[in-house]
Amino acid sequence: MPSFAADVKNALSRTDVDRACCQTAELAALLRMGASVQTDGARGAGLRFTAASAAVARRVIRLLRAMDGAIETSVAMERMPQLRRRTYIVNIAAGAAVTPLLAQLGFAGGSLRSTSDLALLRKKCCRAAYLRGAFLGGGSVNRPEAACHLEITARSEEMARALHTLLRRLHFPVGLTDRHEMYVVYLKEGDAVMDFLSLIGAEEAAEEIEVARNLKEVRAQVNRLVNVETANLQRAVDAAADQLAAIERLARSGRLAALPADLRETAEMRRAHPEISMAELAALCHISKSGMSHRLRKIRKASEEEQD
Ligand SMILES: [Zn+2]
Structure with missing residues (x-):
């Protein structure tokens, strides 16, 4: 699980x-x-809850105690070397207290699957x-710097569909897919991920994502500007190269000296400053940009006539 x-x-x-x-x-x-029903002969139904972290295991115990102080729980840690992590097992002992609790939680008849949670x-x-419970039980969210993505992985299709329906009713742009026999409900839009986190009480995480997203936008904007400037610069360089080629053709054929004074001045200025933009060239010649554009067109035209 990513640390974020x-x-x-x-x-x-x-x-x-x-x-x-x-x-x-x-x-x-x-x-x-994360729970499965464990039936224990005469004592009835108990539950075994698997949590990916100690915090979630503690949360389950706290909520259980809040509902019924008499519930007996025990916690065990299991190492999963192949996944390089630990899981925490909360066992809720079978007993008289558990059955009414399960009924109250909507698990009628001790089954975790058959009832809908609409009443809740x-x-x-x-x-x-x-x-929030679903996210704590099987949720994950990308770190703020990465692409926006939040998902809840359910072991049962029924639970995934229930979450999908609930999120859709709350107007979240939610997706549902299956992956290795698990069912994944996911959000990909930044606003939806932030809204979801705020809704379940993770406002700080939502803010972190918002800050990171603003940074990403600023960066993208700067990149766009750099790209535009690079393109403009390239155009200016290409245009200057064309002008210089035209001026050299005129010079080689001896026709440069025969051009009107204003065009000669422009040609000399361009030869002296091959790297500057047309606007800078216009300023050096003390004329307007459109005036310079007009002169440069005339020079190019004269060089093309020369070639005929
Ligand atoms: Zn309530």
């Missing part, structure tokens, strides 16, 4: 959620993203909390 995304999640894990309705919504989304999403505050 980890920082965002750590900050989100520390935010306070005061309303019970929002705690339930966030916890439900977190559990849908009636209020605006809860929708934001639900999305």
Whole structure:
């Protein structure tokens, strides 16, 4: 996981959620993203939640305790050498307290898949909390300097579709794709990524992205200006080269001396200053730019007549 995304999640894990309705919504989304039901014979259903970071594991425990202080939890760390990282497992022991909790979270019948979370999403505050839970459970976001991209990877297509629908209803330009048997809901537009982060409570991250985006825009603008100037300079150099070639042709054939005084003056000035622009040449000859343009056209025409 990129460190910017980890920082965002750590900050989100520390935010306070005061309303019970929002705690339930966030916890439900977190559990849908990373929990599986563990049935334990006579004791009934428990849950096993897998978190990518200690902060997220702590968040789940905190939300569980807020809902029901009697819930028993234990945490284990597992190393995943092939991914060079650790995961944190929160075990919620099977027992009498768990079943009503699961029902309250919308996991009717102990299943993590069968129920829709619509009941949890009636209020605006809860929708934001639900999305925060989903992001904490499976989200990632590019660092501000990179191209704007935020995604939530769900293990089930049902959860991915639910997130996709919810984000679309909130008018986010959201995409949905599958990748290695995972389902990815993503945002690619800078405004959408910033709005999403603000919505779920990661205002600082949204600001960092905005600052980086403004810098990128300034840089692009400077590059465009440099490109325009380079093109202008190239045009001026090409034009000066053409003028010098015409003047040399006239000089070689002896017709330069026969030109009117103003054209001779211009030709001498150009030979003396091959590198300057037409505007600078005009200033040296104390005439207007259009006057200089007119003289240069006459010189070119005279050199072309010479060739016939
Ligand atoms: Zn709420």
